[in-house]
Structure formats: structure tokens, C-alpha cells
Amino acid sequence: MRVTRRQFLKLSGATAAVFSAAELGFNFEATASAVKQLRIKNVTPTPTICPYCASGCGLVVYAERDSEGKFVKLLSVHGDPDNPINMGGACSKGSAMFNLREIYDPETGEQMINPKRVQKPLYRAPGSTKWEEKDWDWMLDRIAEKIKETRDSSFIHKEKIDDGSEIIVNRTEKIASVGGSGLDNEECYLLSKMMRSLGVVYLETQARI
Numbered sequence: 001m002r003v004t005r006r007q008f009l010k011l012s013g014a015t016a017a018v019f020s021a022a023e024l025g026f027n028f029e030a031t032a033s034a035v036k037q038l039r040i041k042n043v044t045p046t047p048t049i050c051p052y053c054a055s056g057c058g059l060v061v062y063a064e065r066d067s068e069g070k071f072v073k074l075l076s077v078h079g080d081p082d083n084p085i086n087m088g089g090a091c092s093k094g095s096a097m098f099n100l101r102e103i104y105d106p107e108t109g110e111q112m113i114n115p116k117r118v119q120k121p122l123y124r125a126p127g128s129t130k131w132e133e134k135d136w137d138w139m140l141d142r143i144a145e146k147i148k149e150t151r152d153s154s155f156i157h158k159e160k161i162d163d164g165s166e167i168i169v170n171r172t173e174k175i176a177s178v179g180g181s182g183l184d185n186e187e188c189y190l191l192s193k194m195m196r197s198l199g200v201v202y203l204e205t206q207a208r209i
């Protein structure tokens, strides 16, 4: 190995410092391993993809795990410096992903589920000011009912064109679809197929709003 003059001076200086401290009776081995252990003890970094938008930034989730590798608590979420898309960066929304799942009680330091996170479907009846918790079966049936009702009452089968003749259009203008930017290609395909089969012509996505 070729060592430059500068490297040689640095190396010899560091070696001399270690020798002189060791000669005084200090044992750095235990201290060094304790520091290392404290910093990384039971913490595992897990690379993941931000769920919010189609940019698909890479994030690293740091979590504490017990001796069996089971999740104990979430410690932090950061942009992944190894991800070629965002190279360690994350927008304010992605940076706040930490709050998506768990937060710590500022008083006790205990982990708890973010109280602001909505975990059950909420329904607000027409004219009401209150939200009611409903189960998914009820909610999906209600959505299906409303879609059918709206589509049936607004469906346009034929439309006149400039020359006075009629053409089949089979569409509804009373339903619109807003896709989430986290949807992947296949989900977008299925969503647009379903909407087109209903006759929906207004399709938008969160990213353009």
C-alpha cells in the first residue's frame, strides 16, 4: 500500500496518541464498544417507499426491536440516501411520515397510536354536523348504493351532434373520480377501467390538484 507523507503523519500522530494514553493505564476497548452498542443497540434501519405520492421517494425507517427481532417502537423516518430517486431528501409530507403510525406521549415517553389518525370509516349524514363510526361493510354498501342511484338518474345514453343525428355516448356527468398519487400502474388501470365502465368521464388525480 502506498502511503503519502500526509497520511503517514496523520497515522503516526494517531498511533502515538493511543500509545501514550494506553501507557497511562486507560483501557479504551470497553468504552469504545459501549458507545457503539448504545448508538445502535436493537435499532434496525428498514428501507421503504413513501406511500404518499407517485414520486416514490425512498425512506429509511429506524425502529427498535427486542432480542427476538420483534418491533418495539418507531424511532425515526428519514429520506434514504441510497435511493437514486430522492438521494436522501424528502418533502415535508414525506418527512412527516413518522406521524402516520405512532407517536410518543410527551409526558411519559410511551409509544401510542397517533390519536389524530382516523382508523375507522366515518360517515356524516346529509345535514348532520356529527361524524359517526361505521364498519366497512356498511360503508361499501352505502357507496355502491349512491353510485348506482347517481348513475341511473344521470345516465346519458344518446346525444345529438352538429348534423342533428344522435350518437350513443353512454356517460354520466354527475360522478367524478379522484385517484391517489400513490396508486401504481395496475391500480390506475383498474380504477380507470371501472370508471369508464360506469360511464364516468371526469377522471383526475391528486397530483394535478
Ligand code: SF4
Pocket (backbone or CB within 6 Å): 050, 051, 052, 053, 054, 055, 056, 057, 086, 089, 090, 091, 092, 093, 094, 095
Ligand atoms: S410525498 Fe414527498 S417524500 Fe413522499 S414520495 Fe412524494 S415527494 Fe417523495
